[in-house]
Amino acid sequence: MKAIEDRGAIETAKRVRQRISAAFVCAIAKGIADIDPAEGLGAALKPLRKGRQPAIVDLVRLRTMIDDAERDHARPITRLALRLLALTSVRPSEIRGAQWTEFEDLDGRAPLWRIPATRMKGDLDRKEEVGGDHLVPLAPQSVALFRALWPLTGSCSLLFPNERHWHRPMSENAIGYLLNRAGYHGHHVPHGFRAAFSTIMNEWVEQHGKDHDRKVIDLMLAHVPSGKVESVHNRAAYMPRRREIARIWADKLTEGLPPPAEIVGRVARESKSGLRRKPLPEVPASFRFPIVPRSVPALR
8 A cells, every 4th residue: 555655656555455355354254264354454545636637628628638538449339439528527427327218318319317316416405305407508519429339339338338248337537538648638527518618618607697697607517506405496597508518518618529429430459358349330310319318308
């Protein structure tokens, strides 16, 4: 652990201590060991440095970074997950756990992602609240991404499954490693897309916005002011304007970037089995998503 700590990987050192401790707890239960020598070592490690996570908040640099990352030989699923994270500005964990049944009206005029309250960040009251889902209006660019993604994972429950175990979400580090390989280690992390959206769009509304647009942006980020309880009514508020801002953001973000179908068509690394993946057929324009909508009221 000291060797890991000395190279600056404080969080990794703490996780290694947890794994070592878990091994000794198991050994004690089986009568192999008497004590857990790693139990009290957490206090001996350096504390984690607190601060803002790195994020690129300049629109031109942000587009360049996305393009650089999408040229990596990662799985098309990982590249598309990065693009959807940038488009929706949700939390990375919400992307990883996204299921096809959470999406509504993908072929209609008001496509929506309804993230269940149980998957949202917050306390137990939020997670158990009826009607506490987070509502994410989807721009046409996001729907185009789903059309490109469907041949890859449409037969799964998850949009972005694990490479080896398709019933599990993709690795929590997959998108971060993709950004690191593209040369952005220490400059931008997956969570940074939320800061980028907030910074760029708040600057935009200063010149072009309407009343309450700052509140709208906070709603889109699922932010709740400290000490306040967000009502179910508030979570569904300003939906038409939220759709407009989602479209404006997507137009700005994807300017000059290739369409999702092209991302899927780029060469990927060989799979862990050593077999090169076969190219996938394009989804025809007449394709309609065979998704059974949830029995919830539609929001326009």
